[in-house]
Amino acid sequence: MDPIIASASVIAAALAVGLAAIGPGIGQGNASGQAVAGIARQPEAEGKIRGTLLLTLAFMESLTIYGLVISLVLLFANPFS
Amino acid sequence: MIDALTFYNNLTLAELEVGNHFYWQIGNFQVHGQVFMTSWFVIALLVIAAIAAITNKKVQTAPSGMQNFMEYVLEFLRDLAKNQLGEKDYRPWLPFIATLFLFIFVSNWSGALVPWGLIEIPDSELAAPTNDINTTVALALLTSLAYFYAGFSKKGLGYFANYIQPIPILLPIKILEDFTKPLSLSFRLFGNILADELVVAVLVFLVPLFVPLPLMALGLFTSAIQALVFATLAGAYIHEAIEGYDEEEHE
Numbered sequence: 350m351d352p353i354i355a356s357a358s359v360i361a362a363a364l365a366v367g368l369a370a371i372g373p374g375i376g377q378g379n380a381s382g383q384a385v386a387g388i389a390r391q392p393e394a395e396g397k398i399r400g401t402l403l404l405t406l407a408f409m410e411s412l413t414i415y416g417l418v419i420s421l422v423l424l425f426a427n428p429f430s
Numbered sequence: 431m432i433d434a435l436t437f438y439n440n441l442t443l444a445e446l447e448v449g450n451h452f453y454w455q456i457g458n459f460q461v462h463g464q465v466f467m468t469s470w471f472v473i474a475l476l477v478i479a480a481i482a483a484i485t486n487k488k489v490q491t492a493p494s495g496m497q498n499f500m501e502y503v504l505e506f507l508r509d510l511a512k513n514q515l516g517e518k519d520y521r522p523w524l525p526f527i528a529t530l531f532l533f534i535f536v537s538n539w540s541g542a543l544v545p546w547g548l549i550e551i552p553d554s555e556l557a558a559p560t561n562d563i564n565t566t567v568a569l570a571l572l573t574s575l576a577y578f579y580a581g582f583s584k585k586g587l588g589y590f591a592n593y594i595q596p597i598p599i600l601l602p603i604k605i606l607e608d609f610t611k612p613l614s615l616s617f618r619l620f621g622n623i624l625a626d627e628l629v630v631a632v633l634v635f636l637v638p639l640f641v642p643l644p645l646m647a648l649g650l651f652t653s654a655i656q657a658l659v660f661a662t663l664a665g666a667y668i669h670e671a672i673e674g675y676d677e678e679e680h681e
Contacts (some may be wrong), residue, residue, distance in 0.1 A: 377616035407652075407659045411614070421624065 352428040358427055362420035369416025373409040380405055446664035452554040462562055464551055469559040471544075472537045507531060510658070514665030515672075523668055526576055530569065531661035534560060538623055538653030542630075542646060558623055558653075566620040573664045581671035589671070611667060615660060622656045 382400040388395050422428070449596020454463040483500045507528040511520040514527075549556055559565045581589035593604045619669050626649035633642040 374511065403655060404659065407655045410652075411618035411622065411659075414625060415614075415617055417625055418617050418621040421621075 350427070354427070354429050356421045358429070362423040365416045365420040365423070366413070367416075369413045369419075373412045377406055379402045391426070436598045451555050452551050464554045464556050464565065465559050465562045465565060467551075468540065468546070469537070469565065470557050470558060472533065472540055473538075474533055488584055503532075510661055511665055514662060517671045518674055519669070523580070523665070524578075525628060527661050527665050527668075530573070530664055531657055534564075534569070534619065534660050535654060535657035537565075539650065540656055541623065541627060542649055542653065557627060560623045561627060563620045566616040567612070569619070570616035571662070573615060573667060574608070574612045576664065577667040577671040580668045590604065592671070615663060619656055619660055624650060626652060 380402060384398050387398050439646075449616060451464040453460045454466070455461075480502075482496075486497065490497060508520075510531065511524045511527045512519070515523055537559040541561060546556035578589075581592065593601055630642055630646055630649060633645055
């Protein structure tokens, strides 16, 4: 592999997963905070809130995973090599 | 293919093989043999469980043991489908959604719980079937087919009205959605499972004993959630296809 392409791919892979973690991080923080507030107000609804929270967290998590998929493609199955 | 990580392979303790496949040649197609083997294992497991449940001679009114477990699984899946599709429409789609959930769930967990590493195969290693993008794309495309079929069988050509229903200006986005749905479904599952296995593999490489255990438990948890997410989304997409805007029910 051309060293320039290799180094660019490694940097791009790191940026892809790093930048992709920012938004979902903020989103997950917001969602968890709201869920905790909801549980504090209404402790009897905890089961329902927890189930919904986990499901939504998985959706946000997948945004980071898309970045991870891009970085894995760049590292292991680089189309430009 | 993985020059960057080949140093892992010098250690027998931790192996990491991404992008290496055990190829089978079938006609003009090259297929990934390791995925087939593990998929067959998962399918065999599910079929055996299903046959055992069907041929159970001594069904009790007060279930215990295995029967209790099977009834719990069935009720869980029925509630999952019912929550998404509603009381009226869920029954015809229950087998599809339940099969998706069970297959994904059992394959995810088989990747973590079955000691595949003990079985040596050339060029690759056995892992969860959902670890391979081809499996997840196949499942996602099946979901696409299912919701198109659901829409057409319910409304006929009137299904196309869905594309311009709230306002016609959303038409391009609605068309785009048909492509992004399977894309996001397949990438979500594939990425999550691969990420789990990579994290565990890297950690095993760094600290071989005990330390990876909590992460493995976390992996079990996330892979169960991913199976749930996939089945839930399949149900939601099918519901979206059969439920028009004009006859939307108020909840």
